[in-house]
Amino acid sequence: MTDNLPVPAEPPAPRRRAKHTLPDFIPVPRLKDRSNGWRPEVQRAFIEALADTGSVRAACRAVGRSECGAYQMRRHPEGASFRKAWEAALDIGIQRIEDIAMDRALNGVEVPVYSYGKLVGTRRIYNDRLLMFLLRNRAPKRFAASGNGAGGGGSAGRGGSGGTGGILKVVEERKMRRLKKLWFEEWQAEQIAKSPSAAEIRASINRKIEAVKHRIEANTSPRALKLDLVARAQRSADHEAGWRPGKPYEEYAALAAELFPQILARLSADPANQKWVAWDDGDDDDIDDHDNDNEVPETLLLEDGR
Numbered sequence: 001m002t003d004n005l006p007v008p009a010e011p012p013a014p015r016r017r018a019k020h021t022l023p024d025f026i027p028v029p030r031l032k033d034r035s036n037g038w039r040p041e042v043q044r045a046f047i048e049a050l051a052d053t054g055s056v057r058a059a060c061r062a063v064g065r066s067e068c069g070a071y072q073m074r075r076h077p078e079g080a081s082f083r084k085a086w087e088a089a090l091d092i093g094i095q096r097i098e099d100i101a102m103d104r105a106l107n108g109v110e111v112p113v114y115s116y117g118k119l120v121g122t123r124r125i126y127n128d129r130l131l132m133f134l135l136r137n138r139a140p141k142r143f144a145a146s147g148n149g150a151g152g153g154g155s156a157g158r159g160g161s162g163g164t165g166g167i168l169k170v171v172e173e174r175k176m177r178r179l180k181k182l183w184f185e186e187w188q189a190e191q192i193a194k195s196p197s198a199a200e201i202r203a204s205i206n207r208k209i210e211a212v213k214h215r216i217e218a219n220t221s222p223r224a225l226k227l228d229l230v231a232r233a234q235r236s237a238d239h240e241a242g243w244r245p246g247k248p249y250e251e252y253a254a255l256a257a258e259l260f261p262q263i264l265a266r267l268s269a270d271p272a273n274q275k276w277v278a279w280d281d282g283d284d285d286d287i288d289d290h291d292n293d294n295e296v297p298e299t300l301l302l303e304d305g306r
Helices: 040-053 056-063 067-074 080-107 128-138 154-194 198-218 222-241 250-268 271-278
Strands: 109-115 118-125
Touching: 040 056, 040 080, 056 067, 067 080, 080 128, 109 154, 128 154, 222 250
Parallel strands: none
Antiparallel strands: 109 118
C-alpha cells in the first residue's frame, strides 16, 4: 500500500541571477509625454542597446534618439538610477568588445589580397600585439608589463617587458620578410607568365622582317629587284671565291665568274624570288647568256676593266 502513495515533488531550485544582467532602474521622469521623447520604454531600450553594442552612438541610433538627449538624461538630477544602469550596460558592452578582440587575436582577421587592382584571394592576419594586450589585462600576474608582476623585482620586470617587446618585434620582422618574399615570388611568376617565350619572340622578329621586305618591294620596280638579285649573287660569288675588301680583285675574278651562275641559279630557285626571276623586260641577255662561257657579265664589269 505504501508503494502507491504519491511521491512529493522536489522543491524547485532557486533561480540564480545571471552574472552579466542589466539591473532594474527607475526611468528618469519627464515633464511631458512626447512621441519623440525619452519615454520609460525608450530609456530601457537604450540601456539594452548600450549593453549590446558598448557604444552610446550606436545605442542612440538603435532607439532613434540623439546623443545629446542621452547625456541630458544622464545629467538629470533624478537620474541616479539611470546612471547606474548606464554604467552596468557599459560594463557588459565592454566585456562583449573584449570577447570580439580576443576572437580576432586568436583566430585572426581575413583580409582581401589584390594584385594589379584585381582581387586574387584572401589571407588571414594575426595581431600579436592585441593578443599580448589582452593577456596583460586578463592575467596581469603572468603577463605583467611592469615590474610589479610575480616574475621578480622591478629591474627584472622591466627587463621582462623589454624582452616581450623585443620578441614581438622579431616575430613581426620575420613575418614581414616572409610576406615580402611570398609577394615577390607571386609578382615574379606573374611577370614570367606575361612575358613571351623565345619562339614567340623569334616569330615576332620574323614578322617584322617580312613586313620590312614587303615595304621595300612595294617601293621598288621589278627590274631593280631583279638586278638586286643579280648583285646579291655576285657578292656571294666574290665572297666564296675568297675576295675581301682591300684585296686586289683580279686574283679572284675568274673563280667568282665560275661560281656566279651556280649561285644565281640557287637564288633564282628560291620561291621568294620567283616573281622577280619570271619578270622579263627583254634586256637581260647580258645576265642570261653567260652561263656557258663562264664569263663575267658586262653589266657587272667595273669601269677599270677588272
